[in-house]
Amino acid sequence: MKATRYWMIGFALVACTGKLDRAAYADFVQNYDNGLHVTQDTDGFRFDAQYQPIELLNLWQPDFGDNDSLHHVVLTIRPVDAQQDLVRYQTTDEEVMQKRLYYFSFLFQDDITLQSDGKKMPCVLFHYERPADARRPHTFVMGFEKKPEADKHVTLQIDSPLISSLPVKLEISLANLPELAL
């Protein structure tokens, strides 16, 4: 009985502060309707960008730490035709595939920026994961420099000659970022 009462008081306090519990917070951040997780089909490719606030990273990896100096974004890319692999897209030439693999492993980092208020923030942390199953999307785990002032909107810009002549832009909204109830 006592436990129920404490739980109810705790719940009421959380509800009053507008903070979300761990599961609700993770759901909120991953929901496409809340602006932190965006997907877009452009020029034959499907882009999916998940913004990862430091609170979410700490939920998933408790030893992640509290260094909040970077914007963390996980980007996945695959051809809209799900049967095709990103590095094998419209080619069977082994040399072309190897060049693409090298490009996505190293050079792609220089072609991605995060923009806010006209300022370009470079990608300073980059990790590429090639899927074992060719039909799965390729994953890029990235970190971008953070301005001292808080951003309400940021735009992930991919200006890659291997993807499109035109830059691909994905707008991420940080305006609705909730607080996590600890």
Added chain:
Amino acid sequence: MNFKTTLLMVQTIFILCLMTYIVYTELAEPSAYVINQKVFDGYAGKKVLEDKLSVIRKKNKRSQDSLLVLFTRSAAAFDGTAYDEMRRKHAWQEEQLTDEFTESLWLRINNDIKAFGAEKGYAFIYGATGDGGLMYANEAYNITEDVIQYLNEKYEGD
């Protein structure tokens, strides 16, 4: 059948036809047109690719000028063949890039106009090219400016 009954029947048929027409026009998906060249020129992506091409052109020009200066300053006789070869190569590269960029722009514009049409509920969006494909259209159906605004918002990732 007297005159009054006939008149009543004609009136009823007329009202029914009018109502059917109103319902049909209200429910039917609208059609509209855009002026292709204006959409192309107003698209924000065009400026980005023009700037990219301009950077490449300037770089090529600098290489050509450097080669020319090198020949002028050196004691060796001016080798016009190497210079012409470089100019030809650069011209070909710039032409290829212009074609590639134009193709990319139209690909992106066409895809985004499809999205615009689906979102706004249009049955058809015609592209007026000025070559007689669309001989006449009422200005009220011209949605060029709306399309340019939509494309540019989408280009910015909105």
